[in-house]
Structure formats: structure tokens, C-alpha cells
Amino acid sequence: MNQVLNTTQPLSILYQDTELVAINKPHGLLVHRSMIASDASEFAVQLLRDQLGQRVYPVHRLDRKTAGVLLFALSESMNSIMQQQFMDGVVHKTYLAIVRGYTLDELTIDYPLRKDDGSGQLGVLQDAVTHLKTIQRTEVPLPFGKHATSRYSLVELTPTTGRMHQLRRHMAHILHPIIGDRPHGCNKQNKLFKEHFEMNTMLLHAQQIQFTHPVSEEIITITAPFQAEFGRMLGELFGSKT
Numbered sequence: 001m002n003q004v005l006n007t008t009q010p011l012s013i014l015y016q017d018t019e020l021v022a023i024n025k026p027h028g029l030l031v032h033r034s035m036i037a038s039d040a041s042e043f044a045v046q047l048l049r050d051q052l053g054q055r056v057y058p059v060h061r062l063d064r065k066t067a068g069v070l071l072f073a074l075s076e077s078m079n080s081i082m083q084q085q086f087m088d089g090v091v092h093k094t095y096l097a098i099v100r101g102y103t104l105d106e107l108t109i110d111y112p113l114r115k116d117d118g119s120g121q122l123g124v125l126q127d128a129v130t131h132l133k134t135i136q137r138t139e140v141p142l143p144f145g146k147h148a149t150s151r152y153s154l155v156e157l158t159p160t161t162g163r164m165h166q167l168r169r170h171m172a173h174i175l176h177p178i179i180g181d182r183p184h185g186c187n188k189q190n191k192l193f194k195e196h197f198e199m200n201t202m203l204l205h206a207q208q209i210q211f212t213h214p215v216s217e218e219i220i221t222i223t224a225p226f227q228a229e230f231g232r233m234l235g236e237l238f239g240s241k242t
Helices: 044-052 076-087 166-173 187-197 228-238
Strands: 013-016 020-025 067-073 092-100 106-110 113-116 122-126 129-140 150-159 204-212 219-223
Touching (some): 013 219, 020 044, 067 076, 067 219, 092 166, 092 228, 113 166, 129 166, 150 228
Antiparallel strands (some): 013 020, 092 204, 106 129, 113 122, 129 150
């Protein structure tokens, strides 16, 4: 099953009040128009604007290939407030990923990354920290190279900084790349998944965000269910979709 972005259906809304709205972004959907993705014709900002009939403002970003919780403000003032929360590091974000090999039970990846503006030109080093927790490991009868089987891990990733492609680059750094990631991942693994599973989705899911609502001062927790391909691969590799 190749990844097909179906935007004929409305975007799945996970949370909405008078100030904020969150969707479960599909794999393959850009947040907004980008010079480096000229092939795209649909964007989350425009789709959600048309669906709600009002302007929306993305307060953070997700990679095109990453699915999961994406939060929007419904006014410029709320957008500024929420963006400041993200910059201050007080928004708690949790991701799930399927990666190559057996990861450690827990690990803190404290590895600075050069600033990446998406143009291919890398700039100054910036602090970057990601906490990893292994949820499940699996060994499947899928030959790869000299090995008769293949090993994978389902990991929970919690970034405390927000650098571009941070999780993808950090997982590549510790030699456990995210399956389906290009260019930071393993091309041979990506080819294996495309040929054996007909899968070309990056297996990274923004599962949850938690923050203090600027108006009500309540703790808001928003959780996104898996998109279809992530759920399918959990079933194929780990025997379950949870």
C-alpha cells in the first residue's frame, strides 16, 4: 500500500474551543506553502481554514512526512502567545517512532545540531536534547543483508528543544534511524519496507501535546490516534496497533 494523501475527507479535529483548534495531520500533508516543496498543492492551513470558514494560524510545525497533533490559533494574538509557549519550552510534546534495531530502555540524546533552515545550508550549532524510552522491541523473519531476521523498536521520543528535523537527526546519530526517513534514515531499510510491505511513509507520529491554556489556565492534553499506515506497521511488526 503506497502512501496516498486523501484530502477529500475533512481534517480530523482533535480539540477545538474559541481560541485554539488541533487536528490529526496526515502523513504527507504540508503545514503551509514552502519553496522547498513546490510539488505540493494542498496545505493544512488552507484546508483547515476552508473547513472552519475562518483564518487559522499554525503555532508550531510538523514535517511533511510526520503525522499527528498539529495545533492552530484562531487569532493573531493567541498565535503570538502560543508561539511564545513553544519557544519557552513549556509545551510538552511526545512522539512515537518505529526505528531500526534494538534501542536502549532509556536514553537522553544531548547532541547539538547545526541550524537548518531547509535550504540545505547548515548554520551555527544549537543545543538539542531528546529523551528516548523504548516501548517495545521486535524481531521479525525478514532477511536483511547478512541477517536472517530484522530487529526494530517502538520508541517514545520527548524533545526538550525544537530544532528542525531534531528527532530524525538524533535517531540517525545513535544509529537507530526512523523507518521511512529520507535523507536522514537508512535507504536500504526504506527500500526493504517499500518492497516487502509496500510502505513508503515515515514512521514518526506526534502523539501528544500538553500545555496550559492561556485563557482558562487549564492543563490541556491533546492526543492523536495513529494514522492508518502507522497502525498497519505496528500490526505487521509488533502484532498490535496499540
